[in-house]
Amino acid sequence: MRIGELSRRTGVNQRLLRYYEEQGLLRPERLASGYREYGEDDVRVVGRIRCLLAAGLNTATIATLLPCVRDDDERLVPTCPDMLAHLSRERDRISGAIEELLHSRSMLDTVIGAGTDAGVFHPAGAG
Structure with missing residues:
Protein backbone atom coordinates (compact mmCIF):
# COMPACT_ATOMS: atom_id res chain seq x y z
CA MET A 1 0.00 0.00 0.00
CA PRO A 81 14.41 -9.46 28.86
CA ASP A 82 16.15 -6.10 29.41
CA MET A 83 13.18 -4.09 28.15
CA LEU A 84 11.42 -4.03 31.53
CA ALA A 85 14.39 -2.33 33.17
CA HIS A 86 14.46 0.26 30.40
CA LEU A 87 10.72 0.87 30.73
CA SER A 88 11.07 1.19 34.50
CA ARG A 89 13.70 3.91 34.02
CA GLU A 90 11.38 5.71 31.60
CA ARG A 91 8.54 5.45 34.11
CA ASP A 92 10.77 6.94 36.82
CA ARG A 93 11.69 9.79 34.46
CA ILE A 94 8.01 10.50 33.76
CA SER A 95 7.16 10.29 37.48
CA GLY A 96 9.86 12.87 38.21
CA ALA A 97 8.48 15.17 35.54
CA ILE A 98 4.98 14.82 37.02
CA GLU A 99 6.28 15.73 40.47
CA GLU A 100 7.99 18.82 39.05
CA LEU A 101 4.80 19.86 37.26
CA LEU A 102 2.73 19.36 40.42
CA HIS A 103 5.18 21.54 42.34
CA SER A 104 4.98 24.21 39.63
CA ARG A 105 1.19 24.11 39.72
CA SER A 106 1.23 24.47 43.50
CA MET A 107 3.49 27.51 43.23
CA LEU A 108 1.15 29.07 40.67
CA ASP A 109 -1.85 28.33 42.90
CA THR A 110 -0.07 30.17 45.74
CA VAL A 111 0.60 33.23 43.57
CA ILE A 112 -2.93 33.20 42.16
CA GLY A 113 -4.38 32.84 45.65
CA ALA A 114 -2.33 35.76 46.96
CA GLY A 115 -3.45 37.93 44.05
CA THR A 116 -7.08 36.96 44.52
CA ASP A 117 -6.93 37.59 48.30
CA ALA A 118 -5.46 41.04 47.63
CA GLY A 119 -8.24 41.85 45.16
CA VAL A 120 -5.75 42.14 42.29
CA PHE A 121 -6.73 39.11 40.30
CA HIS A 122 -10.08 37.61 39.40
CA PRO A 123 -9.77 34.21 37.70
CA ALA A 124 -11.82 33.72 34.55
CA GLY A 125 -15.29 32.55 35.41
CA ALA A 126 -15.08 33.85 38.99
CA GLY A 127 -17.71 36.32 39.68
Missing part, protein backbone atom coordinates in the same frame (compact mmCIF):
# COMPACT_ATOMS: atom_id res chain seq x y z
CA ARG A 2 1.14 3.56 -0.57
CA ILE A 3 1.62 6.19 2.12
CA GLY A 4 -1.84 7.71 1.54
CA GLU A 5 -3.51 4.38 2.26
CA LEU A 6 -1.38 3.83 5.38
CA SER A 7 -2.32 7.32 6.52
CA ARG A 8 -6.01 6.62 5.97
CA ARG A 9 -5.88 3.27 7.78
CA THR A 10 -3.91 4.52 10.78
CA GLY A 11 -5.25 8.06 11.10
CA VAL A 12 -1.68 9.39 11.06
CA ASN A 13 -0.90 12.09 8.52
CA GLN A 14 1.62 11.44 5.78
CA ARG A 15 4.10 13.99 7.05
CA LEU A 16 4.25 12.21 10.41
CA LEU A 17 4.67 8.83 8.69
CA ARG A 18 7.66 10.25 6.79
CA TYR A 19 9.05 11.51 10.11
CA TYR A 20 8.69 8.02 11.58
CA GLU A 21 10.71 6.73 8.63
CA GLU A 22 13.40 9.39 9.19
CA GLN A 23 13.63 8.28 12.83
CA GLY A 24 14.04 4.63 11.82
CA LEU A 25 10.66 3.59 13.19
CA LEU A 26 9.21 2.59 9.80
CA ARG A 27 11.13 0.97 6.97
CA PRO A 28 8.98 0.90 3.85
CA GLU A 29 10.19 -0.71 0.68
CA ARG A 30 11.04 1.68 -2.12
CA LEU A 31 9.73 0.99 -5.59
CA ALA A 32 11.83 1.78 -8.67
CA SER A 33 9.72 4.91 -9.04
CA GLY A 34 10.80 6.04 -5.55
CA TYR A 35 7.36 5.54 -4.05
CA ARG A 36 7.15 4.04 -0.59
CA GLU A 37 5.41 0.68 -0.33
CA TYR A 38 4.01 -0.39 3.04
CA GLY A 39 2.77 -3.79 4.14
CA GLU A 40 0.03 -4.91 6.50
CA ASP A 41 2.53 -5.19 9.34
CA ASP A 42 3.28 -1.46 9.01
CA VAL A 43 -0.30 -0.70 10.09
CA ARG A 44 0.40 -2.58 13.34
CA VAL A 45 3.82 -0.93 13.72
CA VAL A 46 2.25 2.54 13.47
CA GLY A 47 -0.21 1.49 16.17
CA ARG A 48 2.68 0.41 18.41
CA ILE A 49 4.49 3.69 17.76
CA ARG A 50 1.37 5.69 18.66
CA CYS A 51 0.90 3.67 21.85
CA LEU A 52 4.50 4.17 22.96
CA LEU A 53 4.35 7.90 22.15
CA ALA A 54 1.16 8.17 24.20
CA ALA A 55 3.03 6.47 27.06
CA GLY A 56 5.46 9.42 27.06
CA LEU A 57 8.40 7.85 25.25
CA ASN A 58 10.40 9.78 22.67
CA THR A 59 11.13 8.45 19.19
CA ALA A 60 14.76 7.57 19.98
CA THR A 61 13.62 5.36 22.87
CA ILE A 62 10.83 3.89 20.75
CA ALA A 63 13.34 2.99 18.01
CA THR A 64 15.24 0.96 20.60
CA LEU A 65 12.17 -0.69 22.10
CA LEU A 66 10.02 -1.27 19.02
CA PRO A 67 11.66 -4.57 18.04
CA CYS A 68 11.01 -5.79 21.59
CA VAL A 69 7.22 -5.52 21.69
CA ARG A 70 4.36 -7.49 20.23
CA ASP A 71 0.62 -6.96 20.15
CA ASP A 72 -1.50 -9.12 22.42
CA ASP A 73 -5.22 -8.38 22.61
CA GLU A 74 -4.96 -4.62 22.10
CA ARG A 75 -1.96 -4.14 24.39
CA LEU A 76 1.78 -4.23 23.95
CA VAL A 77 3.77 -7.02 25.54
CA PRO A 78 7.55 -6.81 26.02
CA THR A 79 9.55 -9.60 24.42
CA CYS A 80 13.15 -8.70 25.33
Whole structure:
Protein backbone atom coordinates (compact mmCIF):
# COMPACT_ATOMS: atom_id res chain seq x y z
CA MET A 1 0.00 0.00 0.00
CA ARG A 2 1.14 3.56 -0.57
CA ILE A 3 1.62 6.19 2.12
CA GLY A 4 -1.84 7.71 1.54
CA GLU A 5 -3.51 4.38 2.26
CA LEU A 6 -1.38 3.83 5.38
CA SER A 7 -2.32 7.32 6.52
CA ARG A 8 -6.01 6.62 5.97
CA ARG A 9 -5.88 3.27 7.78
CA THR A 10 -3.91 4.52 10.78
CA GLY A 11 -5.25 8.06 11.10
CA VAL A 12 -1.68 9.39 11.06
CA ASN A 13 -0.90 12.09 8.52
CA GLN A 14 1.62 11.44 5.78
CA ARG A 15 4.10 13.99 7.05
CA LEU A 16 4.25 12.21 10.41
CA LEU A 17 4.67 8.83 8.69
CA ARG A 18 7.66 10.25 6.79
CA TYR A 19 9.05 11.51 10.11
CA TYR A 20 8.69 8.02 11.58
CA GLU A 21 10.71 6.73 8.63
CA GLU A 22 13.40 9.39 9.19
CA GLN A 23 13.63 8.28 12.83
CA GLY A 24 14.04 4.63 11.82
CA LEU A 25 10.66 3.59 13.19
CA LEU A 26 9.21 2.59 9.80
CA ARG A 27 11.13 0.97 6.97
CA PRO A 28 8.98 0.90 3.85
CA GLU A 29 10.19 -0.71 0.68
CA ARG A 30 11.04 1.68 -2.12
CA LEU A 31 9.73 0.99 -5.59
CA ALA A 32 11.83 1.78 -8.67
CA SER A 33 9.72 4.91 -9.04
CA GLY A 34 10.80 6.04 -5.55
CA TYR A 35 7.36 5.54 -4.05
CA ARG A 36 7.15 4.04 -0.59
CA GLU A 37 5.41 0.68 -0.33
CA TYR A 38 4.01 -0.39 3.04
CA GLY A 39 2.77 -3.79 4.14
CA GLU A 40 0.03 -4.91 6.50
CA ASP A 41 2.53 -5.19 9.34
CA ASP A 42 3.28 -1.46 9.01
CA VAL A 43 -0.30 -0.70 10.09
CA ARG A 44 0.40 -2.58 13.34
CA VAL A 45 3.82 -0.93 13.72
CA VAL A 46 2.25 2.54 13.47
CA GLY A 47 -0.21 1.49 16.17
CA ARG A 48 2.68 0.41 18.41
CA ILE A 49 4.49 3.69 17.76
CA ARG A 50 1.37 5.69 18.66
CA CYS A 51 0.90 3.67 21.85
CA LEU A 52 4.50 4.17 22.96
CA LEU A 53 4.35 7.90 22.15
CA ALA A 54 1.16 8.17 24.20
CA ALA A 55 3.03 6.47 27.06
CA GLY A 56 5.46 9.42 27.06
CA LEU A 57 8.40 7.85 25.25
CA ASN A 58 10.40 9.78 22.67
CA THR A 59 11.13 8.45 19.19
CA ALA A 60 14.76 7.57 19.98
CA THR A 61 13.62 5.36 22.87
CA ILE A 62 10.83 3.89 20.75
CA ALA A 63 13.34 2.99 18.01
CA THR A 64 15.24 0.96 20.60
CA LEU A 65 12.17 -0.69 22.10
CA LEU A 66 10.02 -1.27 19.02
CA PRO A 67 11.66 -4.57 18.04
CA CYS A 68 11.01 -5.79 21.59
CA VAL A 69 7.22 -5.52 21.69
CA ARG A 70 4.36 -7.49 20.23
CA ASP A 71 0.62 -6.96 20.15
CA ASP A 72 -1.50 -9.12 22.42
CA ASP A 73 -5.22 -8.38 22.61
CA GLU A 74 -4.96 -4.62 22.10
CA ARG A 75 -1.96 -4.14 24.39
CA LEU A 76 1.78 -4.23 23.95
CA VAL A 77 3.77 -7.02 25.54
CA PRO A 78 7.55 -6.81 26.02
CA THR A 79 9.55 -9.60 24.42
CA CYS A 80 13.15 -8.70 25.33
CA PRO A 81 14.41 -9.46 28.86
CA ASP A 82 16.15 -6.10 29.41
CA MET A 83 13.18 -4.09 28.15
CA LEU A 84 11.42 -4.03 31.53
CA ALA A 85 14.39 -2.33 33.17
CA HIS A 86 14.46 0.26 30.40
CA LEU A 87 10.72 0.87 30.73
CA SER A 88 11.07 1.19 34.50
CA ARG A 89 13.70 3.91 34.02
CA GLU A 90 11.38 5.71 31.60
CA ARG A 91 8.54 5.45 34.11
CA ASP A 92 10.77 6.94 36.82
CA ARG A 93 11.69 9.79 34.46
CA ILE A 94 8.01 10.50 33.76
CA SER A 95 7.16 10.29 37.48
CA GLY A 96 9.86 12.87 38.21
CA ALA A 97 8.48 15.17 35.54
CA ILE A 98 4.98 14.82 37.02
CA GLU A 99 6.28 15.73 40.47
CA GLU A 100 7.99 18.82 39.05
CA LEU A 101 4.80 19.86 37.26
CA LEU A 102 2.73 19.36 40.42
CA HIS A 103 5.18 21.54 42.34
CA SER A 104 4.98 24.21 39.63
CA ARG A 105 1.19 24.11 39.72
CA SER A 106 1.23 24.47 43.50
CA MET A 107 3.49 27.51 43.23
CA LEU A 108 1.15 29.07 40.67
CA ASP A 109 -1.85 28.33 42.90
CA THR A 110 -0.07 30.17 45.74
CA VAL A 111 0.60 33.23 43.57
CA ILE A 112 -2.93 33.20 42.16
CA GLY A 113 -4.38 32.84 45.65
CA ALA A 114 -2.33 35.76 46.96
CA GLY A 115 -3.45 37.93 44.05
CA THR A 116 -7.08 36.96 44.52
CA ASP A 117 -6.93 37.59 48.30
CA ALA A 118 -5.46 41.04 47.63
CA GLY A 119 -8.24 41.85 45.16
CA VAL A 120 -5.75 42.14 42.29
CA PHE A 121 -6.73 39.11 40.30
CA HIS A 122 -10.08 37.61 39.40
CA PRO A 123 -9.77 34.21 37.70
CA ALA A 124 -11.82 33.72 34.55
CA GLY A 125 -15.29 32.55 35.41
CA ALA A 126 -15.08 33.85 38.99
CA GLY A 127 -17.71 36.32 39.68
